[in-house]
Amino acid sequence: MKSRKIGFWSLLFFVFMTSCLSSKTTDYTAEDQDLYSKIKSDSIQHILTKVVNDGKAPGMIAAVISSEGVIAIASAGERKVGSGIPFTTNDLIHLGSCTKAMTCTMIATLVAEGKLDWDSKLVDVIPELRENIHPDYYQITLWQLLTHRAGIPKNAMDWNAHNQKEIKERRIAILEDNLKSPAIYDIDQFHYSNLGYMIAACMAEQITGLSWEVLMKKRLFDPLGMSSAGFGAPNTTNQIDQPWGHEKVWGWNKWKPDQSDNPEALNPAGRVHCTIEDWAKFISLQLTQENAILDKEYLNKLIEPVGQHYYAAGWGVAERDWAKGTMLSHSGSNGIWYTSVVITPQMDRAFVVATNSRDFGTTEDLCVELMNKLLIMELNVANK
Numbered sequence: 001m002k003s004r005k006i007g008f009w010s011l012l013f014f015v016f017m018t019s020c021l022s023s024k025t026t027d028y029t030a031e032d033q034d035l036y037s038k039i040k041s042d043s044i045q046h047i048l049t050k051v052v053n054d055g056k057a058p059g060m061i062a063a064v065i066s067s068e069g070v071i072a073i074a075s076a077g078e079r080k081v082g083s084g085i086p087f088t089t090n091d092l093i094h095l096g097s098c099t100k101a102m103t104c105t106m107i108a109t110l111v112a113e114g115k116l117d118w119d120s121k122l123v124d125v126i127p128e129l130r131e132n133i134h135p136d137y138y139q140i141t142l143w144q145l146l147t148h149r150a151g152i153p154k155n156a157m158d159w160n161a162h163n164q165k166e167i168k169e170r171r172i173a174i175l176e177d178n179l180k181s182p183a184i185y186d187i188d189q190f191h192y193s194n195l196g197y198m199i200a201a202c203m204a205e206q207i208t209g210l211s212w213e214v215l216m217k218k219r220l221f222d223p224l225g226m227s228s229a230g231f232g233a234p235n236t237t238n239q240i241d242q243p244w245g246h247e248k249v250w251g252w253n254k255w256k257p258d259q260s261d262n263p264e265a266l267n268p269a270g271r272v273h274c275t276i277e278d279w280a281k282f283i284s285l286q287l288t289q290e291n292a293i294l295d296k297e298y299l300n301k302l303i304e305p306v307g308q309h310y311y312a313a314g315w316g317v318a319e320r321d322w323a324k325g326t327m328l329s330h331s332g333s334n335g336i337w338y339t340s341v342v343i344t345p346q347m348d349r350a351f352v353v354a355t356n357s358r359d360f361g362t363t364e365d366l367c368v369e370l371m372n373k374l375l376i377m378e379l380n381v382a383n384k
Contacts, residue, residue, distance in 0.1 A: 051366065097269065134181055136182050150187065150196050154192060200268065238259075245334065280350070328345070333363075
C-alpha cells in the first residue's frame, strides 16, 4: 500500500461569492421544509449528475445539514468506475483530514474530565520520551500540536515503520524516529502537520491506556450514534460493497480505481470514514447549544484561532457577513478521495461535498465550485 498525503483546504475564499447577498432569513414551516428538502435535493442531483457525465468525477455526493440532521442530499455516478453500481446517498465516504476535528473533539472530552490539559507538555505526559527525542520538543503542548504550532514536520519519514508493533507502541516508535533531530520549523508558528496529530493521539493513548481507535469509538462514535464510522478505505478488499477511490491516470484522461489508503498509524490525522448521515451527527455539535458528550465551552475552544491565524483545532475559522458570523471549514484527501465541509453556526447550516476521486489541481477547484453553488442556493432560499 502506498502512502498518500492528506491535504488541507481552508475554504476561506468564500468571501468573494456572497459579499453582496443579504443575511436576512425567514422561519420555515414543516411543509416549507419538506418542499425545500425535495427541491434542493433535486437541484443537487442535477448539479452532480452533470459533473459526473462530464467525466470530472466517477462519483459524487453533496448535502445540506442543520442541527436536526441532513435536510437535502443527493449523489451521482458510480462506486467504481465502469462497474455500473451507483454511488448512493447511504454510502460511506472517506473524510481524510476532516478527521482532525473529530480527534480534537475526542481529546476535548479528556480535557473536560481533567485527564489532560490543553497546556499539557508532551514529555510530562510521556516522560520516557525525554531520553529519546530532541530537547527542542520537550516543551511542546497538546494545544500546540492540535493547532499545528509545535514545529513538527508535515508527515513522518516512514508511516509504515514498525509495522510489527501493536498500534500504540508503533505510534510511539514513529514519534521517536521523527523527533530525534532538532526542530526545523519554529515552535509556535503555524506549520500544518499530520504527524502532530498522531503525536497528540499518543498523549491521549498514554493517559488512558487505550488506543486512539478505541477512544474514538467509546467517546465519540458510540455516544453520537455514528454506527457507520470506521477507519481506512470504506470498502471491503476486491468488493464493490462501498465506493472505491480513484486517481486520474497521467496522460490518459481516465479514472483508475484504487482501494489503498494511508497507513494505520496516521488514523488520527485522516482515516475516518462514515456516511453523510453519521457525519452530520458530529457536525451538529457545532450547530447546537447542548449535546450528550461535551459542554459548549470546550467546543468553543476548538474553534478559537491562535493569534491572527485562521486555524484553530481541526477547523479553519473566519468571520463572514453572509454567514451572519463565524464560518468553519476543512477539507481532506488521501489522494484518491476529496471531501469538504463548511459550517455556519449562526445560520444553523453545514454543507458537505465529497468525491471518490482526486485529480490534483482540478478536483479542488471542482469542489470549490460545487460548494459555492450549495451556499448560493441556501442563501437565495433564505432571502426569499
